[in-house]
Amino acid sequence: MQPNRAVVVEGVATDWQCYQRWIDRTVAPPKLDVSYLKGILPNVPVPVADCGKQHYNSHEKIELALYDFLQSWESDETNADQRQRQRNRYYLKDWHLRSELPQYSFYRTPALFASDWLNEYLVENGSDDYRFVYIGPKGTWTAFHADVFGSYSWSVNIFGRKLWYLLPPGEEQKLLNSRRNLPFSVTEQTLQDAGVVFFSILQEAGEAIFVPSGWYHQVQNVEDAISVNHNWFNGCNVGTIWNNLRGALDDVRREIDDCRDMDNFDEHCQVMLKASFGIDYADFLAIIQYVCDKRLASFKEGSTVQQIDNYVLGGKHLMYDLITIRNLLMEIEEQDSLAYYPALNDLVLSCLKRIEAVL
Numbered sequence: 001m002q003p004n005r006a007v008v009v010e011g012v013a014t015d016w017q018c019y020q021r022w023i024d025r026t027v028a029p030p031k032l033d034v035s036y037l038k039g040i041l042p043n044v045p046v047p048v049a050d051c052g053k054q055h056y057n058s059h060e061k062i063e064l065a066l067y068d069f070l071q072s073w074e075s076d077e078t079n080a081d082q083r084q085r086q087r088n089r090y091y092l093k094d095w096h097l098r099s100e101l102p103q104y105s106f107y108r109t110p111a112l113f114a115s116d117w118l119n120e121y122l123v124e125n126g127s128d129d130y131r132f133v134y135i136g137p138k139g140t141w142t143a144f145h146a147d148v149f150g151s152y153s154w155s156v157n158i159f160g161r162k163l164w165y166l167l168p169p170g171e172e173q174k175l176l177n178s179r180r181n182l183p184f185s186v187t188e189q190t191l192q193d194a195g196v197v198f199f200s201i202l203q204e205a206g207e208a209i210f211v212p213s214g215w216y217h218q219v220q221n222v223e224d225a226i227s228v229n230h231n232w233f234n235g236c237n238v239g240t241i242w243n244n245l246r247g248a249l250d251d252v253r254r255e256i257d258d259c260r261d262m263d264n265f266d267e268h269c270q271v272m273l274k275a276s277f278g279i280d281y282a283d284f285l286a287i288i289q290y291v292c293d294k295r296l297a298s299f300k301e302g303s304t305v306q307q308i309d310n311y312v313l314g315g316k317h318l319m320y321d322l323i324t325i326r327n328l329l330m331e332i333e334e335q336d337s338l339a340y341y342p343a344l345n346d347l348v349l350s351c352l353k354r355i356e357a358v359l
């Protein structure tokens with residue numbers, strides 16, 4: 001994670017409940033066990049991308065009832081051309097199944113990815129998380145993008161195969177058009193023609209892909225495929241997230257510079273930052289403060305820190321987290337980034353004081 005390089009990790013999912021039970025591997029070829037899923041999951045509305053329709057730089061999103069989606073998945077067997085085409089358009093993705101059914105533990109985050117400040121904070125505070133399920137028939141795909149905030153992502157494939165194109169940060173610049181827009185989709189040919197350095201990875205069931213911060217990627221389900229994925233950040237990339245957040249605020253300020261003299265200009269900028277980037281300064285610092293105080297409390301009391309999925313934070317890792325947060329907050333102070341936000345600046349200073357008291 002620290003060198004921000006992509007990694008494939010094998011054999012991380014074979015003991016997962018979803019790996020073992022969602023797929024009927026007694027038939028050839030193996031297939032999704034739709035009747036089992038209908039038996040354990042309620043007929044909830046699920047988010048579905050229509051891969052036949054472009055909406056800005058991604059696919060149009062609709063909502064379907066889970067059982068209707070699963071029904072169309074099964075229509076495979078009919079072989080009727082039209083139904084087949086319909087089936088292979090709809091991609092169930094970004095489904096918060098884990099938070100919707102918290103008592104159903106169908107997987108456990110691989111230990112390698114257990115240090116996750118974002119979901120640790122969101123889950124423990126009852127907020128919307130970044131833990132998703134993807135169920136995509138062959139031919140569905142995710143358009144060219146980099147992940148939210150510049151977060152890491154891990155994606156574990158539990159069924160089928162996915163083809164990934166992954167670009168180290170900066171390589172995407174070679175694809176900008178004359179209006180400085182990135183393409184909606186890429187092919188191996190367009191990447192090669194543009195002289196882009198990229199990795200092409202065929203991900204098998206049971207394998208995890210670690211997508212580092214700021215790596216653009218495009219993903220295609222070359223077979224019916226099912227995956228679990230988290231977006232997150234931790235001590236290794238929190239500085240990148242902060243820099244991206246700061247950059248996004250700069251963009252907002254530039255965008256509405258002509259309104260600089262209005263009342264509450266700086267607060268307006270934060271509202272727009274949240275709308276465009278997903279979080280604002282207060283959200284980001286609330287996560288940092290929460291992670292920091294949880295570790296400080298355990299440091300003082302000698303108790304353990306629970307991370308996501310009941311992983312326990314080791315003593316050296318705890319120190320690493322605290323030192324990383326101290327360095328980040330000192331950098332924020334040196335940059336004078338919170339000059340317009342005195343309440344947030346006070347929060348940072350008091351956090352720093354609490355860390356300095358124990359380090």
Ligand SMILES: O=C(O)CCC(=O)C(=O)O
Binds near residue numbers: 134141147153211219
């Ligand atoms: O599997 C997909 O379709 C997309 C996954 C993705 O973009 C990610 O894990 O960051």
Ligand SMILES: [Fe+2]
Binds near residue numbers: 145146147153217
């Ligand atoms: Fe992604």
